[in-house]
Amino acid sequence: KEQNTPLTLNDEAVCIAEKQVLEGAPPLSSYWQLFDSNELVASRAQQADSATVIFSLSHNEQIRALAQQVHSLRLSRGAGLKIVIREMQTSLRYSDERLLLACGVNAIVPFGAPMSRFLTTLESLQGQRYNRHVPVNLEALLFSLQPLQLRGFLPLERFCQAVTQLVDNTLLPENGKGLLVALRPVPGLKPEQALTLCKPRRYGDLVTLLGDRLYLFLSSCRYNDLDTALKFIFRLPHDELFSNRLVWFEDLQILSEVRQLKALAPEAWKDMPPKLNVAPASVAPAPAATLRQTPQPVTLSIQPTGTPHE
Ligand code: C2E
């Protein structure tokens, strides 16, 4: 009976790795098999069952190909395979990490982690089985995890619609879609002026204007990273531009706030001609003019819902 046992059943201790992950060192033992590229690693791993498979990640352009390789391996070779990615020269975005994990990666070793830490991660995975669900349709997964193809200023209705659509995406983690931020400019600075200093760069980062506040939605941004993101997005230090800030990050809080924003929108905004509802590639000058033409003044009584963080 033993003679018929396929070799792959005995590959628990084998490490199939792209050679960069060892930083130039030779194979660490006879169990290590090094390859010149991720493609060769993926191809060898197609015959493995319980081995540790280690890919390297040096450029962000590799993310899509890696996602495909990992997804294919996980579906065809099953839960015994231990799939690891080591970041070599670049830091992955949180949203990219999420994508790779959803495709079936067991662990991502961050850029800057020393060799010893990398080896400890490999050790910690031994004997483990991958037990999360991996959707069969990779294209659908890629599509639903990619950021909204919108960036910059959106009229309020369109902003609320885009944020609601994103928060309703059940493939994204609960309470981890991003941050909704309300910013009130310092006295003397009009919201329209503050808007011209706001330059969102990432797709999925949106901004709108209501009354005396700017509302930003920062996709896949974590609460701790808010200051970093605002520093990049505003040309001047944001604490000199804004006297007050409220932040919502839980799904229900964001949805509830968006509902309130829609309710507060002046009727004139809701009837904007369709051409004004098209999102420009960067901050549009349009809202300032639109606001000035609105005949009725807006009385602000924004009561943030939930427990926003100031
Ligand atoms: P970082 O530049 O220090 O940014 C840290 C975190 O701040 C990001 O973590 C993200 O949560 C938030 N953040 C920074 N800028 C923005 C922004 O414009 N929009 C939004 N929505 N969030 C922002 P994350 O996403 O996990 O990225 C981790 C690191 O990966 C970044 O650290 C940076 O080193 C690198 N990175 C990600 N995307 C890019 C990029 O397009 N270009 C460059 N040069 N580096 C990037």
Ligand code: C2E
């Ligand atoms: P993008 O997402 O539209 O970002 C445009 C530029 O905003 C980036 O140009 C970078 O200068 C800045 N940026 C955005 N997010 C961050 C951040 O978290 N930290 C820092 N330090 N800068 C940030 P860059 O770096 O030349 O990238 C050009 C494009 O390449 C990006 O356009 C994006 O499409 C892609 N890209 C770069 N890094 C990453 C990444 O880590 N993950 C993904 N998914 N795409 C990336």
